[in-house]
Amino acid sequence: MSQYQKIKEATADVVGVRIARKRSTKRAHEAIRDLIVASPALSYQRLAEMLGCSRWLVSRVAVEFNVRRPRGAGAPAHKEEQ
Numbered sequence: 001m002s003q004y005q006k007i008k009e010a011t012a013d014v015v016g017v018r019i020a021r022k023r024s025t026k027r028a029h030e031a032i033r034d035l036i037v038a039s040p041a042l043s044y045q046r047l048a049e050m051l052g053c054s055r056w057l058v059s060r061v062a063v064e065f066n067v068r069r070p071r072g073a074g075a076p077a078h079k080e081e082q
Helices: 003-011 017-038 044-051 055-064 076-081
Strands: none
Touching: 003 017, 003 044, 017 044, 017 055, 044 055
């Protein structure tokens, strides 16, 4: 089981299927946002591998919460990978 699935299960409420999924997803996205902010030296791909989800999901969460990171050669993630 991926870490993303564990986050979703841990935050799920036993209220109703739709409500639980929305609340669970919101909390999981908040956890991903916190991880993005806490580790600027990791690329979205590396974060996705850690969580067991797609890079697309990590980037969509960043857009959703307006979390901006430097891009290009000066970015901490780019310096870390070299």
